Amino acid sequence: MKFDTIIIGGGLAGLTAGISLQQAGIHTAIISSGQNALHFFSGIFESSETCRERLIRLFSTAGIRVQDIPGYHLMPMGTFREAGLSLEDVASFPEKKIAERALIVNFMGFHDFFSSFLAEGLEKEGTACRIRFIRLPEMEHLRQSPSEMRSVNIARVLDECWEKAVADIRVLHKDEDLIILPQVFGLKDASVPEKIASALPAHVVFVGTMPPSVPGIRTQMKLKRRFEVLGGTFLMGDEVTSAALHEGVVSSVTTRNLDSVRLFADHFILASGGYFSKGLVATPNRIVEPLFGLDVFQASDRNQWYRTDFFQDQPYMDFGVRTDTSLHALKDGVPMKNLYAIGSVLGNTRKDDFGTAAGLAVSTAFAVADAIKESQKEQLP
């Protein structure tokens, strides 16, 4: 099978690159070994000043709204983070005192929404909080299975009966100027949160839960749909098993499912993620990029991979595939001619140029898509 470009990895970086390329008519396949980190996306894109407008445009063509409000994001544990570009789902405020009085509503027995931590965090900043629980009969079947009161299962129920939740919340609401709800609305139908907001008599915000992230999953579904509508091929649940390399050029890859049917392309993009996604593999002695054996920036002594404080930035997170300035991956010190690396597989090695995490994923995806578009143009007579 032949494509113009093959992307290895179907997360935020891979999908952003795939959509950008397909938009330019470049026939692209994404090979994704399972679902990805979008499923625990906080909704916040860190930095990436340069590509804000473009990101907002690309996401809006996929039906995802991205906001850019100065101020603070309210985090699930009741802490604040300086605001930046984020999904519209993320609760954002101009200052840390977010309201006079807030009503925090959770579902009875849902332990993945941290209402008491939220309340304490908000009260510290001057917002009086009241926590109440609701219990919908439609949700009772879920809790029969002791592990399945999860955000995404609740969201699936609420997609069908969110009006009932609204009715219960209306009864609980007194004079609060703000209502805070968990992000368990609008898994399939992104308009549900907005409908809830307009049906309640106060300002409504949604705050994140333990993963899976409902806005994250919705984002993934919409980006994938957009990519496919544009004509892209998405191979879910398949993984690259080997690659044909010759003199710095990748000619084809083989996958587990398609075995003898090799996949050819002019360009390859490695968007395989960090350790979690196995884009990087840590052995006891070194960190490797398993598909192409690319050069990996790392500390050679394992003792220097970690800091003892769990909450400090960890050196191992900085490790990742080395590239040249145009994101061509390096192998044995030499840039590969048609293989690029984007997103978390880079670690934070390129954070100064491209930002971190989601920001890094999107900005490197754009940069590489542009480079490929340029080179395709050059090839045209």
Next chain:
Amino acid sequence: MKLQEYTASAHNFEECMKCTICTAYCPVVPVNPRYPGPKQAGPDAERLRLKDPYFFNQALKYCLNCKRCEVVCPSGVKVADIIQSARIRYDHTPPKLRDRILANTDFMGKLARPFAPIVNGVTGMNLTKTVLDATLAIDRHRTFPKYSGQSFEGWLKRHAKEQAKYERQVAYFHGCYVNYNNPQLGKDLVKVMNAIGIGVQLLEKEKCCGVALISNGMSKQATKNAEHNIAALRKAVDKGLTVLATSSTCTFTMRDEYPELLKVDNSAVRDSLLLATRYIYQLLASGKATLDFRPDYHARIAYHTPCHLEKLGWGIFSYELLKMIPGVEFTLLDSSCCGIAGTYGFKKENYEASQAIGKPLFDQIRSVNPDVVACDCETCKWQIEMSTGYPVKHPISILAEAIR
């Protein structure tokens, strides 16, 4: 230190990061609270079962074995394999009569085929359905697939001489469904293969792939079938033949479930066992064969990827093949389970869950409103036809209609 270089080896369940992604895609979790969910039933409980087999939970039988958990798992955990292997290892309760009847698809076919008109009439009758519902707990909404008066095997044997004339040959694993219920699909395959200059022959003797035996707790019988089929495939492969199948589930079962669940080694034949759509697509895409399409063919086709085809990762061959037909307006449906899962949906206790699982798919089909739904799986076909009223055809049958 060379040790600990790779931790994947024999302990696949340990690669689970507890990210819970599988639970978000399991079709059973939202509809059946008795099911513990793929993460709990699979990698989580595996640790407990290793501690003490007493931790085995009968509720594992609610797993559809659709493998969607495996397709979405970012860690490569074979969640459904872990669950099904646990059932094989720890569940020693004898299957019910009803489950035996449902699982023995080839035996039932053999019995019913000679009396097809009577059997079809009887099983289609409301009275029979009520009796089956009450006595065997086979849901009254279901109609047994109609049995054909003539088996495909008999038909192809009668045409063996013509088929032998082709210089290039393939063997065909037709499966129970084509043999007893829908010989037309087999004939369609023969038509398409002949059109690209290839003759079709039977395996020396095939048995049911055993998928329904596995899911109904009859792994010993399934293992016997597997060993038989591997030997039969081996004979064909030794003759240099590729073996084609039209059922995505039979193909998946023989390629992946035999070694993973039944521990039957299929390495000698695995690469030679292909879905017909993959084989034909490759011939057409590489220009090694051409088909003469009817210029007046027109159809709006929506393609549904069956669960086991999704797991195989071969849906792309079926729909790329359909897209090659001039006059086709193509829609790829979102990949989700239709709810039937072989014999699962036939059981009275699963009927409601089965329909609830399929609802998103049915809704999407109605909104797309195609002329025909295309799909490589026979049980998906029954479920979608019963639940939506839209006709469902195998891509090979569509291809056969679209060529001269």
Next chain:
Amino acid sequence: MKNEYDVIIVGGGITGAGTARDCAMRGLRVLLIERHDIAAGATGRNHGLLHSGARYAVTDPESASECIRENQILRNIASHCVDQTEGLFITLPEDDLNYQATFVDSCRNAGIQAEIIDPKEALRLEPSVNPDIIGAVKVPDGSVDPFRLCAANMLDAKLHGAQVLLYTEVTEFIKDGNTIKGVRTYNTQTKRKGAYYASVVVNASGIWGHHVAEMAGVHIGMFPAKGSLLIFAHRVNDVVINRCRKPANADILVPGDTVCIIGTTSDRIPFEACDDLHVEPDEVNLLIEEGAKLAPSLANTRILRAFAGVRPLVSADNDPTGRSISRGTVCLDHEVRDGVGGFVSITGGKLTTYRLMAEEATDLVCRKLHIDKTCETAVTPLPGSEGKSFREVAERIWENPTTIQKATVGRLGSGAARMKDNSVLEQSLICECEEVSVGEINSAIERLDVSSLTDLRRRTRVGMGTCQGELCACRAAGLLVKAHDCVEREREDIRDFMTERWKGMYPIGWGDALREAEYTQWVYKHVLGV
């Protein structure tokens, strides 16, 4: 007088808890003081091996026969803490097979059933064992959950009237001339000072007993020997695997609950290091290399964490490894030994013989108090151990127990009956890896002196499973907030708990452990904003 007891026990490890139980059962007024939490020292930092005594049969016959007697007793009185696994002593091609005969003779002399079996039979008994073995001996080793055992002793002591003060340090002894009259204390959580009086103070503080004794003006002369161990993510073996040779590094693999543990190393460390132990890369490498000789699949099994403990050994000579020293009990009457009245130290020994140590100490206390009561701890089951098998107990409580209910019985034994009528809300899972429900956690908080997530972990296994707290820490913290009504403290608690989990993960931070860590660090910092 206020705060007056017959006996004060310093130390909430298994020795202290066992002594408190014994004293309380003999009718004494008991106060137990622990500076951290129960089982926070060596008690919770070992293999969890229920010794048959075979390991000491050649080198220390006295310890060996103590072990086998106590082994049999614990199977009866602590059935819900003990896993009757059996044990193997294997001979590898590199080991001397002649040692086997000496070993078996010594075992028999000590009263330990030791049966030479065919290596093939050993493989059948324990399929994970190294297939290259040239010899195997079967012995009645078992495994014991030290946290559970300690909690059950503590609970029973309380049921017999003992009082327990956790997070309370002894800052000073109250003396009258050369006689100890009581202790002054400082509670590290409430920041309150206290004074408690008793006729006898028992020093049962493990390696920290060295300092406690110095405070009382007595020198015991202990030395700390650090031992490091690794926890693998699932039960690779169902039978304890030992090397049939003189005791050495990393030669025991013990299955315990959902995991198995390889250990140990042995290194003398300074006293200052006892409170902050780190496992070094060299130790990790050695444990894996030696462990894979016992069970080759360990070479590719996910490691959950590394940890270290300090053996409370009393130095008899200057052997830097600490191995030639008797592991036998040391029970010191400081009035006789040092002229300090009302003060007793109980140390040395091992987890398996804790009950015997407690009996010796209690006998001494009783003699001092002129009380003549016989010890009944050897025949009285601990709370939770009233049932026979785990299965029988589960099915006595519930007709058709669920996975969580089975897991709860595994931890609480017959004490799980308390969860019989839990509501659907209480049956909801907090810890998914170890199957710990809301109800079990709330019950632990109510009854078992839980002040932090780490305390909760020791009593319920919350956070001990594959994800090492990723899914459950914040959920469980939510329940602690409800119980203690202090969010501020829980924020700190989550940080401490995750940092403590990480401490065991980074020494083995590669492969799946690093994937888990990356995921967890991502979720806590970037998604939740902890």
